[in-house]
Amino acid sequence: MKITVLGTGYVGLSTGVCLAEIGHHVVCIDIDQRKIKNLQEGISPIYEPGLEELLTKNIGAERLDFTTSHLEGLKAAEIIIIAVGTPQGDDGGADLSYIEQAARDIAEHLNHNAIVVIKSTVPVGTNDYIKKILEERLKKDITIKMVSNPEFLRQGSAMHDTIHADRIIIGSDHEEAAKKVGEMYLPLHVPILFTTIRSAEMIKYASNAFLATKISYINEIANLCEAVGADVQDVAKGMGKDKRIGEAFLNPGIGYGGSCFPKDVKALLKTANIYGTNFSMLKETIIINEKQQHLLVKKAINRLGDLKGKKIAMLGLSFKPETDDMREAPSIKIAHLLSQMGTDVVAYDPIATNNAKKVIGNIIRYANSAFEAADGADALFIVTEWDEFKQIDLTRLLQKMKEPIIFDGRNCYGIEKLKSCETLEYYPIGKPAVIIEKQ
Numbered sequence: 001m002k003i004t005v006l007g008t009g010y011v012g013l014s015t016g017v018c019l020a021e022i023g024h025h026v027v028c029i030d031i032d033q034r035k036i037k038n039l040q041e042g043i044s045p046i047y048e049p050g051l052e053e054l055l056t057k058n059i060g061a062e063r064l065d066f067t068t069s070h071l072e073g074l075k076a077a078e079i080i081i082i083a084v085g086t087p088q089g090d091d092g093g094a095d096l097s098y099i100e101q102a103a104r105d106i107a108e109h110l111n112h113n114a115i116v117v118i119k120s121t122v123p124v125g126t127n128d129y130i131k132k133i134l135e136e137r138l139k140k141d142i143t144i145k146m147v148s149n150p151e152f153l154r155q156g157s158a159m160h161d162t163i164h165a166d167r168i169i170i171g172s173d174h175e176e177a178a179k180k181v182g183e184m185y186l187p188l189h190v191p192i193l194f195t196t197i198r199s200a201e202m203i204k205y206a207s208n209a210f211l212a213t214k215i216s217y218i219n220e221i222a223n224l225c226e227a228v229g230a231d232v233q234d235v236a237k238g239m240g241k242d243k244r245i246g247e248a249f250l251n252p253g254i255g256y257g258g259s260c261f262p263k264d265v266k267a268l269l270k271t272a273n274i275y276g277t278n279f280s281m282l283k284e285t286i287i288i289n290e291k292q293q294h295l296l297v298k299k300a301i302n303r304l305g306d307l308k309g310k311k312i313a314m315l316g317l318s319f320k321p322e323t324d325d326m327r328e329a330p331s332i333k334i335a336h337l338l339s340q341m342g343t344d345v346v347a348y349d350p351i352a353t354n355n356a357k358k359v360i361g362n363i364i365r366y367a368n369s370a371f372e373a374a375d376g377a378d379a380l381f382i383v384t385e386w387d388e389f390k391q392i393d394l395t396r397l398l399q400k401m402k403e404p405i406i407f408d409g410r411n412c413y414g415i416e417k418l419k420s421c422e423t424l425e426y427y428p429i430g431k432p433a434v435i436i437e438k439q
């Protein structure tokens with residue numbers, strides 16, 4: 001099939017590359033000239049494992065093309081997939097300005113009938129709204145059919161998740177259009193659920209808000225475990241064995257971040273408010289998450305007192321491992337809290353440092369390795385659970401520090417690794433501290 005994707009961000013690029021990989025002819029359009037220039041040369045603008053390899057492979061096979069021209073990019077499209085951003089707006093709801101513009105771009109340049117698929121995460125009713133924008137502007141005699149096809153990939157494993165998705169949701173009021181989009185995905189052999197447009201839009205928000213709530217729930221359990229002297233990892237394991245609960249998303253930490261959960265929970269709350277439903281549970285999910293992002297700083301103050309003039313090493317900046325995305329990363333809040341207190345923060349991230357510099361700026365310092373960050377530090381915060389930190393030589397890291405104190409926001413270490421250290425104070429989340437004194 002001939003497919004055009006609007007937006008080459010995490011979702012649009014992953015989708016375009018994977019659709020080319022399964023044999024379709026894909027053109028990706030983006031308004032960002034630098035991104036497109038790089039992509040034409042096979043350089044990915046984002047860090048995503050396995051992406052660049054498939055990108056160059058499919059460009060080479062002439063199944064994948066990139067352009068900034070909507071006219072050029074839409075020329076042959078049977079299916080047009082909109083994957084532009086829907087960030088949080090000033091009122092907490094989704095900012096639809098990019099998707100409105102994408103609709104205007106399509107209407108202006110489309111010269112034949114096509115199916116328009118909205119893959120961006122959009123509030124219930126948006127497909128109808130975008131259809132109206134399109135129909136008001138499309139050239140005479142040109143018709144489009146709308147399909148809602150929300151995306152569920154996770155950054156850091158976008159390629160894998162797109163190719164091996166748990167399910168594909170296709171919402172449409174046109175049976176024929178839904179069938180055609182289903183056929184587009186057929187080579188993936190993924191279960192497809194056909195629904196109405198509004199149910200499909202709702203499935204995305206209901207899923208993300210549920211996952212965010214599951215995180216806030218286990219974080220509250222973790223805080224309670226600390227208070228009562230239980231171990232949250234054992235508790236989570238015991239809970240997860242119950243098939244009704246499941247093992248996924250029961251890792252306590254310092255709160256969710258990223259480009260989706262924070263904004264999607266707020267957008268669903270906004271929808272609930274508009275329709276007069278008091279979804280108070282979501283308000284608590286947000287409050288718990290904000291509180292959790294303060295946790296490492298709170299623990300450090302409890303242990304070290306005033307943090308003014310102290311040096312803290314911060315390991316990890318991206319909102320989760322295997323991505324360079326800094327959107328709503330807990331590290332941003334932590335960096336600001338510490339810098340406001342006059343703490344000297346030196347951070348290291350394997351991939352996200354350049355993006356972090358743009359978001360956090362020079363209120364903290366940046367190191368080229370975990371060891372450099374730890375040099376002379378009064379304490380160390382683990383903020384993102386990169387494998388590099390899990391596998392690090394802890395003894396060497398601790399030797400670099402002024403005091404061997406770790407506040408681990410991601411529970412990276414098992415007891416065996418901790419026991420191998422000569423001297424250590426280790427404060428995890430939801431578990432008793434581990435103190436090893438020099439013999």
Ligand SMILES: NC(=O)c1ccc[n+]([C@@H]2O[C@H](COP(=O)([O-])OP(=O)(O)OC[C@H]3O[C@@H](n4cnc5c(N)ncnc54)[C@H](O)[C@@H]3O)[C@@H](O)[C@H]2O)c1
Pocket residue numbers: 006007008009010011012029030031032035083084085086087098101102105119120121122151152153154155259260
């Ligand atoms: N990032 C994720 O993990 C994820 C997962 C599932 C769903 N989503 C949803 O998918 C959507 C896209 O997210 P993302 O993270 O890929 O966004 P992103 O910000 O990384 O990328 C959006 C891209 O769209 C481009 N763009 C904007 N207007 C355009 C236009 N008129 N024509 C062509 N290109 C245009 C931008 O230049 C940018 O490159 C959002 O609605 C998001 O909520 C994201």
